Structure formats: C-alpha cells, structure tokens
Amino acid sequence: MFRIGSYKRVLSYGVPFGAFSRDIWLICLSNVIGAFGEGLYFWIFPIYIRELHADYVQLGLVLAVLYGASALALLPGGLLADRFDRKKILIAAWAPWAFSPLIYSFASHWMQLIPGTICWGISMIGVPAANAYIITSVTDKKRLASVMSFVWACYSVSYIIAPTVGVWLTDIIGMEWVLRVSALLTGIATGIFLLLHSQRPPKKNINQQSSGERSIEERRLLRRLLIWSAFFAVITFFMTVGRSYVQIFLNENVKLGEFYVGLFGSFNFAGLTLLGIGMGRLGDKWRKGRVISLCVALYAVSMLPIVLVNEPSLLMLAAFVYGGSSVIGFIVASFVGGIAPERKRGLWSSVPQTLSLAAAFVAPYVGGYLYTFSPYYAFAVSVGAAPLLAVLALMLLKE
Numbered sequence: 001m002f003r004i005g006s007y008k009r010v011l012s013y014g015v016p017f018g019a020f021s022r023d024i025w026l027i028c029l030s031n032v033i034g035a036f037g038e039g040l041y042f043w044i045f046p047i048y049i050r051e052l053h054a055d056y057v058q059l060g061l062v063l064a065v066l067y068g069a070s071a072l073a074l075l076p077g078g079l080l081a082d083r084f085d086r087k088k089i090l091i092a093a094w095a096p097w098a099f100s101p102l103i104y105s106f107a108s109h110w111m112q113l114i115p116g117t118i119c120w121g122i123s124m125i126g127v128p129a130a131n132a133y134i135i136t137s138v139t140d141k142k143r144l145a146s147v148m149s150f151v152w153a154c155y156s157v158s159y160i161i162a163p164t165v166g167v168w169l170t171d172i173i174g175m176e177w178v179l180r181v182s183a184l185l186t187g188i189a190t191g192i193f194l195l196l197h198s199q200r201p202p203k204k205n206i207n208q209q210s211s212g213e214r215s216i217e218e219r220r221l222l223r224r225l226l227i228w229s230a231f232f233a234v235i236t237f238f239m240t241v242g243r244s245y246v247q248i249f250l251n252e253n254v255k256l257g258e259f260y261v262g263l264f265g266s267f268n269f270a271g272l273t274l275l276g277i278g279m280g281r282l283g284d285k286w287r288k289g290r291v292i293s294l295c296v297a298l299y300a301v302s303m304l305p306i307v308l309v310n311e312p313s314l315l316m317l318a319a320f321v322y323g324g325s326s327v328i329g330f331i332v333a334s335f336v337g338g339i340a341p342e343r344k345r346g347l348w349s350s351v352p353q354t355l356s357l358a359a360a361f362v363a364p365y366v367g368g369y370l371y372t373f374s375p376y377y378a379f380a381v382s383v384g385a386a387p388l389l390a391v392l393a394l395m396l397l398k399e
Contacts, residue, residue: 023196024151027130030192031155037185039162040169040178041101043265044258046247048175054110060368062113063244064361069121071357077125078350086129086199093126094190098183105179128350159269167262221339225348231396232332233355235389239299240363242382245371246306253375260312267316271323288335289397292328293390299325300386307379
C-alpha cells in the first residue's frame, strides 16, 4: 500500500488528477490524437508555403489570414458557448479543422492554401467552448491553472514527436499524403467528442442578476479582464513578429535541413509540454503576472541562441526553453476562467484570445517586411521588447 500511495503522489505531482472528470480525460485524448495529426505538418508549414512560390511577405499573408480567421471566430464561439450545448459546438467547430490539411494537400500555389487557413480559423469557434467545458468541470478553482495547463499540454505532447515523424514521412510518401494522414487523424480527434456528455450553460437567475453589488463587482472584474487581454495582445504581437520566421531562418540562414528543423520543433513542444505543466503549477502558487513575466524572459533568452548559434545540439536546448515561453495563453485563460461569471464564461474566455489573434494577424505582415530587409530585423524587434514587457507584466497584471 505504501508503494501504491507513493507512486500516486509522484505521478500526480503538480497535476491535480483528482479534479479530472471523464469528459476532461476525453478532451485530453482528443488533443493527443488531433495534435499529432496537425503536428505532422504544421511546424514545417512555413517551409511548405515557401515551396509553393511564396516570398516572405506572401508567407506572412498566408499566416495572417489564418490568424485573422481565428480572431473573427472566437467571439461568436464565446457567445455560442454561453447559450448552447458545448458538446455540439465542439463537434461542429472541430470538423473544419480536419478539412484544412486536406485542402492544403491539393494546393499547387500558395494562394490555394487560403481556403484551408480559413477552415483552420473557423475551427477556433470551439476553443471558448472547450475552455468553458474544462473550467466548469473543475470544482477546485485554486488548481485551475494546473488543470488548464495539463489539458492543453496534452495537445503539445504529441508535437514532441510529430514534427520529426512528419519530416520523415514526407521523405517517404510526400507532403501531400502526410497532409491527408493529418486530415484523417484530426477527423478521429473530432469524433471523440461524440463520447462527451452534453454540457449546457446554466440558465440565468433573475434574482441574482438584480443585485447592484454583483453588478459593481462584475464591472471591476471586466476592467481587469480587458487589462489582461490587452497586455496579452501586445505580448503576442511582439512574439509573433519573430516566431513566424523561426523555421525559415533555421532552414535558409542556419542551413539546417528539414529533419533538423522538425527536430527543433519536437524539442520546442517538449519544452511547451514539460515547462507548461511546471508553469501551471507556479500559476497556482505565485501571482500569475509573475509567471507571465518569467515566460517573456524565457522567450528572450531562447531567441538569442536561435539567431546567433549554428550548432544543432545547442539549438535544440534553446528550442526546449523557447517552447516553455509559449504557455502564457494557458495562464491567461486560467485567470480569466477563474474570475468570469458562469453565465458569461464562454464570452469572457474568448476576449483575450480574440485580441491576441488580432495582434497575431498583424504581426506576420510586419515580420515579413522586416525580414525582407534583413532576417535579423524581425528578431531584433521581437526580442527587444521583451525586457520592458517582462517588467510591465509584474506591474500591471494584478489579481
């Protein structure tokens, strides 16, 4: 009995497995399968765009359409999540996700990728429903950051091996068939949602809604939501200016082959998974603004070797740290989910994501123009803002 108890404590360290319902585990399973399918191509997608005759600005355009469609989908997704069965929203929203790589597989020019990026963006309608589903299912809100980080870490865990496997399969069966395998796996991930229990948002309680005290508190929390969301958008903008071109830089300037670019992606998502779970744990213990500041610092520390070092082994270490800087969205989602009124949880959860994706819509354009003049300009702008953003996160992000 002592051994069994010890193993349970070790396995659950940092992750409150006791708070996981059957439905949360099903979402985790869907994440693992779907992310593996997407990861087969998505990490090297910028290289694929370049192979379809796109220059740097046109590459930025393709990514901008993807992020722009995503931004437009989130607020409607939040409104739907607050009104209808979240299970049905997840199924309907994830379906276009499967069609996206299928469309890419038939493209012979970069402009033919646009319909696929729009499908990918439309699938983001389901993200507020997923977050609301998870948040509602967790009874211990003090451990919400840990649960959220773990659930979405299940998405990134498949990316640990998927980019490398994707490059290997591309050499054997070609990118077109890799994209079709991706479509099959994302379709299976969508089908898993059929096993979820329906989750309908609670009906409004009119007596509670009439409370003036509650209204004042809600306005105070809304101001906090907007501050966090705006700051998250600024961070996303500066990070995306550089992030959009990391794979291209490694391939064209550092002269890494696609295998090593894929391996870099695997280490990146290993960092996102392992450090993400750790950051979620810290998010439950520290002020969340402090954790976000740490993530921004990790981004700056990891980007410098990417730009300055040509040794693959050192680049893989940088990739691991680089991945850990990507968990800011999880921390923001856990904070917003914790303060959001139940009847508006889907809408409130969509606000920071919408603003961040709106920033990500603009950033690839800016990065593309900077990259055209010099690859180092895009990274200088991206990294140069990090120290100020890290300090501001400590000062502005109050709980």
